[in-house]
Amino acid sequence: MRALVLIMLSILPLFSLTLQEKIKLAEQVANDAIEGKKTDVKKPTQKAEVPKKQPSDKVENKKVEKTKYVVDVDKDFIDGRYVGKVGQSQSERTDIRKTIENINKITKSAKAYTFAETKLFLIISDVPESVSPVKEVAKACERAFENYFSGGYLSSFSAKNTIRVFSEKNKINSVGISSDKSGIFIDIRWDKSLNLEDVAWMFARSIFEKVALSAKIKCEYPEWIKNALTALVLEEVQLGIPTYYAKLSSERPHKDILSILKYPNDQKDKDLRMAHSYWLFKALGKVSEPQNLFLLIRNVIEGKFSADKTFAEFEKIINKPSNTNTDIWLGCVISAEVCSRSGGVSSCSVSEREILRLCSVRAFVNDEPISVPCDKLFKYSESSVKSAQVRLNEIKMLLVKINPLFFNSAVLLGEVYEAFLKNDKTKYDKSLNEFLLEFTRSRNTAKEVEKSIK
Numbered sequence: 001m002r003a004l005v006l007i008m009l010s011i012l013p014l015f016s017l018t019l020q021e022k023i024k025l026a027e028q029v030a031n032d033a034i035e036g037k038k039t040d041v042k043k044p045t046q047k048a049e050v051p052k053k054q055p056s057d058k059v060e061n062k063k064v065e066k067t068k069y070v071v072d073v074d075k076d077f078i079d080g081r082y083v084g085k086v087g088q089s090q091s092e093r094t095d096i097r098k099t100i101e102n103i104n105k106i107t108k109s110a111k112a113y114t115f116a117e118t119k120l121f122l123i124i125s126d127v128p129e130s131v132s133p134v135k136e137v138a139k140a141c142e143r144a145f146e147n148y149f150s151g152g153y154l155s156s157f158s159a160k161n162t163i164r165v166f167s168e169k170n171k172i173n174s175v176g177i178s179s180d181k182s183g184i185f186i187d188i189r190w191d192k193s194l195n196l197e198d199v200a201w202m203f204a205r206s207i208f209e210k211v212a213l214s215a216k217i218k219c220e221y222p223e224w225i226k227n228a229l230t231a232l233v234l235e236e237v238q239l240g241i242p243t244y245y246a247k248l249s250s251e252r253p254h255k256d257i258l259s260i261l262k263y264p265n266d267q268k269d270k271d272l273r274m275a276h277s278y279w280l281f282k283a284l285g286k287v288s289e290p291q292n293l294f295l296l297i298r299n300v301i302e303g304k305f306s307a308d309k310t311f312a313e314f315e316k317i318i319n320k321p322s323n324t325n326t327d328i329w330l331g332c333v334i335s336a337e338v339c340s341r342s343g344g345v346s347s348c349s350v351s352e353r354e355i356l357r358l359c360s361v362r363a364f365v366n367d368e369p370i371s372v373p374c375d376k377l378f379k380y381s382e383s384s385v386k387s388a389q390v391r392l393n394e395i396k397m398l399l400v401k402i403n404p405l406f407f408n409s410a411v412l413l414g415e416v417y418e419a420f421l422k423n424d425k426t427k428y429d430k431s432l433n434e435f436l437l438e439f440t441r442s443r444n445t446a447k448e449v450e451k452s453i454k
Contacts (some may be wrong), residue, residue, distance in 0.1 A: 079187040079359035099386055118142060120157055120207065122153055130190045137196070140236035141203040148232065148281075150290035155210045159183050163203075165190050175202050178210065184210050200233035201226055212302055219301040220312070223263045228275035235278075245275035246342035251350055253357060254280075254334070257327045259313070261307035283333040284318065292317040324386065328362055332390050339397045350401035351410075355439060358413060361387035374413065375432055377420045385421065392417040405446050409439040 070097040103277050116123040116131045121138040145153065161184040166172060168191035175198045178185050184206045190201065205221065212219050235241040254260055254276040263273050284293055296317055300310050311326070320329045348352070363372045372380050378386060396412040402410050412435035419428035 003186070012046045024145040026362065037045070047398055058269060060427050084132055104340065117159050117160065120160055121163050122160045123163045125167065125190070127165055127167050127190045130165045130188075134188065134199075137199055137233070138163065138203055139235060141200065141207070142206070143236045144229075144232040145207060150296040152291050152294040153207055153211050156214065161186065161206045161210055163188065168369055169261045175199055177206055179213055184213065196237070197234065200237070201230040204229040206299065208301060211298065217304075220304045221301050221304075222261065222272070222307075223265045224260050224277040225263075225297060225301065227263070227316055228281035231274050231278035232281065234413060236324055238405055239301045242341040245278050246338045248272050248275040249334075249338045250342050250354070251345065254331075257330050258307055258311055259349075261310050276281075279334045280330070282337050283330050284314070284335055284432060287318040287320060287330070287336070288318070325362070326362075328387060328390060332394065336392055336397060339394075339401065342401065346401050346403050348403050348405055351406040352443060352446060354398055355401065355406055355409055355413065358391050358398070358410075361391055363387055377427065378428070381420075381423075388417045392421070403446075404441075409435060409442050412438050 009210065027097055032167070074248075080299055080404055112126055114125050114128045114131045116135050118135060118138045119142050119144075121135075123131055123138065125134070159182070163186045165188045168189060169424070170189055172189050174194055175186065175188050175422075178187070186202050186206055204224075205219075208219055209389075231241065231245065243428075248271060252272055257280065260280050262274050288296070296313055299305065299313065303309075305313065314330070315326050318326065318329070320326070325435060358373045360373045361384050363370055363380045367382065371378075372384050372387075377384050392414055395410055395417070398410055399407065412431055415431040416428060419425075419431050
């Protein structure tokens with residue numbers, strides 16, 4: 001081995017030899033060493049034949065020389081990954097580096113957003129913790145619409161409405177809606193001032209906006225529709241909404257249907273107005289078909305119907321007995337809905353107001369509505385029969401929750417209406433006197449109870 005090393009060292013000075021000659025000489029030295037011969041490395045026994053270089057060899061050598069490069073540790077690595085490739089030209093290396101840098105920018109930008117979707121909405125947010133609650137409200141809106149409209153709007157949703165949630169750093173309105181040819185956009189600024197009612201309303205509104213988008217119609221929403229749709233979404237999100245609205249409506253019942261349709265857009269008695277609108281919508285849902293109800297709301301907002309025009313549309317879609325007054329019919333359905341959901345036993349004050357409300361009926365004289373007290377029923381017998389029957393039904397439903405102090409009064413008032421419907425004047429007079437005495441006694445007792453509590 002030592003001899004072989006010495007031999008190899010001895011041939012190093014032969015720099016004048018070509019590469020092929022050096023290879024040939026090295027092979028000869030190795031072979032002679034194996035056979036125990038000594039090779040004169042200064043005078044090779046045979047000159048190595050050098051093959052003639054073909055034209056293609058020259059071209060290839062020039063190409064290799066052109067693409068040869070040394071790895072630059074400062075420029076050829078991005079995020080610890082080598083981005084070059086052996087054989088690349090300088091321009092190719094520059095191009096691939098720019099491409100990867102652009103991809104990294106896009107990727108890092110995308111990481112700043114969180115995405116989610118529901119059946120009708122696509123949610124994009126740069127506040128990750130906002131996605132779950134926003135998605136919950138969006139799904140609540142979808143459930144409310146499905147419950148009352150049965151998908152009459154789905155044909156318009158080839159593309160979903162986009163909900164964009166921004167951090168509080170963005171100087172935008174708390175929640176707003178916009179549209180263009182591509183669709184509907186709801187923008188939300190995620191901060192502590194964000195109101196759930198506003199979000200619920202904007203999601204509900206966006207569905208009707210999407211339906212009207214293809215027709216290029218600008219919608220206008222009466223306050224009662226805004227209140228009702230908002231409450232329906234809130235009902236799917238929060239517990240106790242029906243009970244709360246039932247309490248408000250039982251304590252302060254609506255005047256008539258037309259008054260609800262004319263509610264102004266202000267903050268006075270906001271919760272009470274929302275309760276009345278909510279129960280009106282609930283009643284419409286009970287006495288009409290879902291597809292008809294959806295078309296009704298759509299026609300009202302797209303046609304900018306007045307309150308009177310809207311009430312006229314009610315009469316076209318609700319299912320009611322012939323020759324039945326629409327206001328009375330819807331009022332009875334509302335009362336039934338309120339009574340069934342208010343729960344528990346009413347207070348003395350609420351029970352007293354309910355008795356007073358039920359002490360009169362609505363009748364029509366010469367096509368004009370009048371209020372007929374229960375002691376004047378026989379004077380307006382022909383026009384009061386249907387209203388008296390409605391009042392009797394309301395009293396029967398009221399008995400399950402009326403305060404015990406006023407229970408007997410309610411029973412006796414019911415007997416007044418029964419006697420009138422049977423055309424039994426004697427029984428009517430007797431029941432009427434007993435009712436008046438019992439009701440007076442109940443009111444006095446309630447006052448004493450109230451004083452003792454204070």
